[in-house]
Amino acid sequence: MAAPGPRIRAFTWADLPALARLRAEPEGHEGDPAPDSMQRLRRDLSDPALDAERDVLLAFKGDALVGQATLNVEPAIDRIVLGMTAHRKHGPRGVQAALARGAAARARDLGLARLQVDVPEADEVLQRLLTRLRFGHVRTHLHLRRPPLARVPVEVRPPNERTRLATQQDAPAIAALQNAAFTGSWGFSPNTPEHIAYRAFERAPDPPDAIVLVERDDVLVAYCWTRPGIGGAPGFIGMVGTHPALQGQGLGTVATAAGVNHLVDHGSREIDITVDSENPPAIRVYERLGFRRAWRALWYERRFSGAPRRA
Numbered sequence: 001m002a003a004p005g006p007r008i009r010a011f012t013w014a015d016l017p018a019l020a021r022l023r024a025e026p027e028g029h030e031g032d033p034a035p036d037s038m039q040r041l042r043r044d045l046s047d048p049a050l051d052a053e054r055d056v057l058l059a060f061k062g063d064a065l066v067g068q069a070t071l072n073v074e075p076a077i078d079r080i081v082l083g084m085t086a087h088r089k090h091g092p093r094g095v096q097a098a099l100a101r102g103a104a105a106r107a108r109d110l111g112l113a114r115l116q117v118d119v120p121e122a123d124e125v126l127q128r129l130l131t132r133l134r135f136g137h138v139r140t141h142l143h144l145r146r147p148p149l150a151r152v153p154v155e156v157r158p159p160n161e162r163t164r165l166a167t168q169q170d171a172p173a174i175a176a177l178q179n180a181a182f183t184g185s186w187g188f189s190p191n192t193p194e195h196i197a198y199r200a201f202e203r204a205p206d207p208p209d210a211i212v213l214v215e216r217d218d219v220l221v222a223y224c225w226t227r228p229g230i231g232g233a234p235g236f237i238g239m240v241g242t243h244p245a246l247q248g249q250g251l252g253t254v255a256t257a258a259g260v261n262h263l264v265d266h267g268s269r270e271i272d273i274t275v276d277s278e279n280p281p282a283i284r285v286y287e288r289l290g291f292r293r294a295w296r297a298l299w300y301e302r303r304f305s306g307a308p309r310r311a
């Protein structure tokens with residue numbers, strides 16, 4: 001007889017230490033999680049866009065936590081994005097299948113049309129599993145890495161253009177610019193000033209994120225969101241945007257160059273960035289600044305139709 005599948009239930013805050021252990025050591029080392037990994041997880045789960053006790057699913061075999069799924073619920077674009085961690089010692093494919101089924105049930109309950117998950121191109125086993133669960137490949141993202149290189153020149157045009165680091169007061173302007181720049185981009189869900197303020201300024205990771213702004217005549221026209229790597233890990237550029245009316249004038253290059261320099265100045269040797277394979281302007285900007293293609297991620301999607309079971 002086949003072994004019973006894992007049991008799935010929603011996260012509660014009492015699960016925090018076990019979840020921190022799983023996230024830090026998915027290969028299954030024993031012992032207490034490092035205090036900073038608990039703090040980091042608590043901050044991540046306190047994001048105002050997430051309802052942790054609804055949107056995080058846990059998988060158990062017996063009493064052992066063997067996997068977790070985070071469901072980023074985005075009603076504005078009718079989708080859930082699924083992120084999964086599975087304990088390598090406990091048959092991770094069965095755990096991933098159970099978590100993906102749990103996420104599909106949630107999408108149907110919420111009446112959302114799409115469940116999406118991104119998978120490294122090399123993980124063919126997970127791709128086959130998702131295909132069996134009626135997901136299909138819909139999009140490809142390129143993961144680019146900038147090798148250890150020097151700073152780059154930032155070509156702002158004085159006297160009316162300048163770059164500076166954002167403060168909390170800039171959150172509404174950043175949200176407005178981000179929503180204007182990205183509207184219509186595949187997979188973009190609009191953000192509120194509260195989301196931006198939490199992620200950039202209140203979450204307070206160590207070291208903190210930094211958003212480089214480009215202003216023209218004191219008006220925000222482009223930005224680049226940077227995240228220094230922790231413990232020698234590569235730095236990361238999360239988002240770059242130029243106001244739609246001003247694209248093609250070099251502002252995206254200025255913003256990204258200033259972001260790269262900020263990370264280099266704060267100790268990041270390598271820098272990672274992810275870009276949609278169908279976004280030639282962004283790829284052009286990043287490759288010009290020394291980023292090179294490292295690997296690809298495939299987005300898989302399962303679609304649902306019919307009326308929601310619940311409002």
Ligand SMILES: CC(C)(COP(=O)(O)OP(=O)(O)OC[C@H]1O[C@@H](n2cnc3c(N)ncnc32)[C@H](O)[C@@H]1OP(=O)(O)O)[C@@H](O)C(=O)NCCC(=O)NCCS
Nearest residue numbers: 181239240241242247248249250251252253280281282284
């Ligand atoms: C990506 C983005 C930030 C670039 O900003 P920008 O201010 O237009 O950037 P620049 O003017 O510095 O450079 C754009 C480059 O793309 C090129 N480009 C524009 N359309 C292109 C196309 N269809 N194919 C190839 N290259 C293209 C431009 O010619 C320019 O290159 P060049 O200077 O060698 O001529 C901007 O397009 C944007 O905000 N897009 C929406 C948000 C987004 O997708 N962000 C990136 C993902 S995180």
